[in-house]
Amino acid sequence: MSSIPEHIFLVEQVREMDRMAIGKCDIPGYTLMQRAGKAAFELFRTTWPNAREVVVVAGPGNNGGDGYVIARLARSAGMQVHVLQSGDHSRLSGDAARARDEYLEHGGQCIAFDAQQGLPECDLIIDALLGSGLTRAVEGEFAVLIQAMNAHPAPILSVDVPSGLDADRGVALGETVSARATMTFVGMKLGLMTGAGCRHAGSLYFDGLQIPDEVSRAISACCHRVSLDGLHSLLGMRAPDAHKGDFGHVLLVGGNAGMAGSVTLAAQAAARAGSGLVSVATVPQHAGQISAACPEVMAHGVRNSKELEPLIRRATVLAIGPGLGQDPWARDLLSKVLELDLPTVVDADALNLLALDPVQKESWVLTPHPGEAARLLKTTTREIQQHRLERARALQEQYGGVCVLKGCGTLVAAQEQVSVCSAGNPGMASGGMGDVLTGIIAGLLAQGLELYDAARYGVQLHARSADMAALDGQRGLLASDLFSPLRSLVNADRD
Numbered sequence: 001m002s003s004i005p006e007h008i009f010l011v012e013q014v015r016e017m018d019r020m021a022i023g024k025c026d027i028p029g030y031t032l033m034q035r036a037g038k039a040a041f042e043l044f045r046t047t048w049p050n051a052r053e054v055v056v057v058a059g060p061g062n063n064g065g066d067g068y069v070i071a072r073l074a075r076s077a078g079m080q081v082h083v084l085q086s087g088d089h090s091r092l093s094g095d096a097a098r099a100r101d102e103y104l105e106h107g108g109q110c111i112a113f114d115a116q117q118g119l120p121e122c123d124l125i126i127d128a129l130l131g132s133g134l135t136r137a138v139e140g141e142f143a144v145l146i147q148a149m150n151a152h153p154a155p156i157l158s159v160d161v162p163s164g165l166d167a168d169r170g171v172a173l174g175e176t177v178s179a180r181a182t183m184t185f186v187g188m189k190l191g192l193m194t195g196a197g198c199r200h201a202g203s204l205y206f207d208g209l210q211i212p213d214e215v216s217r218a219i220s221a222c223c224h225r226v227s228l229d230g231l232h233s234l235l236g237m238r239a240p241d242a243h244k245g246d247f248g249h250v251l252l253v254g255g256n257a258g259m260a261g262s263v264t265l266a267a268q269a270a271a272r273a274g275s276g277l278v279s280v281a282t283v284p285q286h287a288g289q290i291s292a293a294c295p296e297v298m299a300h301g302v303r304n305s306k307e308l309e310p311l312i313r314r315a316t317v318l319a320i321g322p323g324l325g326q327d328p329w330a331r332d333l334l335s336k337v338l339e340l341d342l343p344t345v346v347d348a349d350a351l352n353l354l355a356l357d358p359v360q361k362e363s364w365v366l367t368p369h370p371g372e373a374a375r376l377l378k379t380t381t382r383e384i385q386q387h388r389l390e391r392a393r394a395l396q397e398q399y400g401g402v403c404v405l406k407g408c409g410t411l412v413a414a415q416e417q418v419s420v421c422s423a424g425n426p427g428m429a430s431g432g433m434g435d436v437l438t439g440i441i442a443g444l445l446a447q448g449l450e451l452y453d454a455a456r457y458g459v460q461l462h463a464r465s466a467d468m469a470a471l472d473g474q475r476g477l478l479a480s481d482l483f484s485p486l487r488s489l490v491n492a493d494r495d
Contacts, residue, residue: 004206007221008420009187011132011167017186017219021211030095032186032209033062036159037069037099039207040183044070044124044157045077047181051123053080057149058100058110059129059142059163060087065096066159067128072103082120083110086129086145115144118152125149125156127177130163132189137174138164146175155180161189162200170195170409171386178202185209190222193420194388194409204422222389223411223418228464231457232492234449235274247276248446251315252322252439253308253333254348255282255290259323262348262435264290265479266322267297269439272483273461274490275446281311283329304329305336312336317343319442321350322435343445343454347438351376360400365441365455367404368395369434392418402451404441406434410459414452421456423463427474436479437462440486461489 009017021027044051056071058064068083075081083103089110092100104110119125127149130142138146146164149156156179161167164176170191182201184192186209191197193204208216239246250270255263263280267290271278277298280290284301291299302308312318320337324330326349334353337344344364346354351368355375368376370384377384377394384391388405392413395403405411410421441458449457468485470477 004204004225004422005188005208006225006227007188007216008190008193008223008225009219010222011189013219013222014132014187014189017211017215020215020218021186021209025212025215027211030098033065033095033099034069035209036066036185036207038073039185039209040066040126040157040159041070041073043181043183043205044126047157048124048155051079053082053122054124054126055082055084055119055122055154056126057084057086057113057129057145059131060089060092061131061133062096063128063131063160064092065099067126068096068099068103070126070128070159071108072106075103075106075108081108082122083108084113084119084145085110086113086141113141113145115141115148118148122154125152125154127156127158127163127179129177130161131159132161132167134164134166134173138176139174143175146177150178158182158201160184161192165191165197165200167191167197169386170197170388172196172200176200181205183207186211187216187219188225190389190420193225193422194411195385195407198408223420226412226419226421226456226460228460228489228492231453231460234453234457235444235447235490244276247274248316248448249277249279249314250275250317250319250439250442250446251279251281251311252442253281253318253320253337254322254324255280255286256323256325256327256330257283257285259325260286260289262323262432264293264297265432265435266319266439266442268294268480268483269436269486270319270443270446271296272486272490273440273443273458275317275443279311279315281308281333302333305332308333308336312340312342315342317345317442317446319345319347319438321345321347322438324349326353343451345438345442345445347434348372354399358399360398362400363451364401365404365445365451366395366399366401367406367434367438367441369406373405389418402455404437404455404459406437410463412452412456412459417452419456421459421463423460423467425467425470425474427470427477428463428466430477430479432479433466436482461486464489
């Protein structure tokens with residue numbers, strides 16, 4: 001078992017890696033199956049050391065074969081094992097049939113799943129039902145069995161993929177197992193890390209099954225996992241004689257009537273991320289309020305784009321959208337920002353206005369949530385969520401620059417590369433979190449980072465800060481709770 005790898009793949013790419021391991025590296029398929037079963041068995045022995053009675057739900061394919069290996073190992077360890085079969089096991093063949101036969105030869109027993117009887121009492125359920133090859137909605141006996149697993153009080157460990165999950169798109173295809181943990185093999189599948197995959201997979205574990213690295217290097221990953229490792233160094237150490245002018249000047253535009261909090265959060269985030277100077281252009285009645293809330297930020301009341309011009313001349317980075325609104329004031333200020341080529345972060349209502357009159361620029365980072373992404377692409381939120389990778393790429397192609405498609409498993413799409421963030425938690429489902437992300441990315445841009453680097457570093461800092469803040473509990477997590485851990489993380493390489 002190893003840490004979650006950097007390279008993320010689609011299912012067909014992982015299948016090709018399997019074929020290469022068998023055909024070019026001369027690793028028998030049954031050896032790979034035995035390694036997978038052993039890795040999953042060792043995981044559950046470590047994670048649930050007190051489990052003594054185990055139910056293995058075995059499907060009619062190779063995923064079921066992994067389950068039989070786990071069942072044999074668990075029985076050899078003195079556990080009570082129940083193997084429930086579903087599907088036509090008379091058609092089981094190849095390595096999966098061999099794994100079943102070996103389990104039976106060691107004294108194991110199998111019974112067909114009976115919906116009337118349900119699942120027996122146990123300490124742990126092993127989901128080895130459907131695996132990664134699923135492409136259509138689960139129905140019939142499989143659906144009933146998944147319902148029974150989810151209703152059972154025992155935790156579920158899914159083998160390779162939670163049954164019912166599209167392992168490419170992170171979409172639940174009807175009834176889908178909600179696992180406490182998932183161990184996947186050979187290559188990390190994107191669908192486990194984004195969309196509904198985050199909910200159904202639980203804690204993720206990976207094992208490469210001792211396949212040589214040359215196999216994964218031969219396949220171009222569909223995207224890469226964002227990690228703070230390697231990103232901290234982008235900012236570098238500050239010189240002893242550094243001054244505030246060395247670290248950029250962010251100008252945030254927003255905070256329409258009644259929405260001063262949004263732009264204030266974004267401004268504070270830009271400052272905490274390390275921007276040397278931070279200014280806010282807001283409606284006149286909010287300038288004093290923002291200055292009082294955050295005296296380090298220079299707040300200016302502007303009535304129109306003409307009054308915005310002198311502020312723009314002093315800025316090195318722009319961010320527009322938090323609390324912007326969609327009235328004539330907002331439209332006027334956005335039109336002025338769109339004339340410029342400064343590095344810019346575009347969020348919230350600025351995205352909604354952009355959707356009404358699309359333009360393309362290479363100097364910006366767009367940060368839509370799925371609803372805003374749907375408006376930008378003239379589609380539905382459901383369509384965005386069912387095809388997150390493709391739609392993130394489509395946003396980048398249509399609007400240019402870098403696109404951050406927010407949500408569980410946030411995707412960061414540049415012209416030829418995509419990254420996925422595996423950090424974060426449900427506590428982030430609260431007001432102001434997106435404003436903080438806007439400010440963090442703007443603050444990193446102000447310190448000289450390129451668009452893609454600032455976006456993926458910012459997304460990871462944002463999520464990791466939320467994870468640290470959530471150590472005290474996810475419920476009640478506020479956007480402003482991220483500021484203290486953010487400051488700690490952005491200084492992680494300090495001496």
